[in-house]
Amino acid sequence: NVIAAAANGGFLSLILFALIFAFALTRIDATGRTALLTFFSAIRDAMLVMIGWIIWIAPIGVFALALTVAAKTGTAAVGALFHYIVTVSSVGIVVSLFAVPVAIWGGRMALGRFIRASLPVLAVALSTQSSLASLPAMLRSSEEMDVPVATSGVVLPLAVAMMRATGPAMNLAVAIY
Incomplete structure (x- = not known):
């Protein structure tokens, strides 16, 4: 049940459904496929x-929470x-620094090029x-970094949803x- 999986945070079920649904889209006529792709786009x-709005307004909420804590506890x-x-x-920085050599070696890329391409991602x-x-x-x-769209379009959303290396270490x- 896709709705139940979404409600309960069942990412694996959602990803499996999305993959099967995407494969099914390749089997329907072009008109229907285009309509669905336009809808989902x-x-x-x-x-x-x-998300942009939330990111824009989040600092105001954080400031309000910090102000409340500071008012109750003082500078301590x-x-x-x-x-x-x-x-x-x-801890997060140490784990991330271990990942950089793996990414450079696995991607067969120069360190400078990798860092230049990664800076906008790190800023966000x-x-x-x-x-x-x-x-x-x-x-x-x-x-x-010349990664094929077919590869990055599948791997990166999976990595965002499931493969966060710093999460367990920071937790x-x-x-x-």
Whole structure:
């Protein structure tokens, strides 16, 4: 049940359904396929606009939460929060630094070219903390790195949904903290 999987966060079921649905689209007439692709493209574009709005307004909400905490606890919370951010971020940076040599070796690419293509993605990732918000930048950067669209269009959404290497390490750091 696709609706139940979406409601319960069953990403594997959703991905499997999307793959089967995409293969089924190749078997229908061009008119129907074009209509569905246009429909889903419009949904994608609308969702990206909504994500842009959320990213734009999120700092206001974070500021309001921080102001509330500061008003209740004073400056003591600032030091604890700073220590927490440094600890968790350091773990994420270390895991990410281990991934760079793997990406360069696996992609057979020069370090400078990889870093230049990755900078927009890193800027979005650091500013939003959202893998999904980083996806459009990842897709653009993969084009700059000459990754075929057929490959990046499948691998990157799967990676965003399921293969976040820093997630377990940073969650462990949060638990230890």
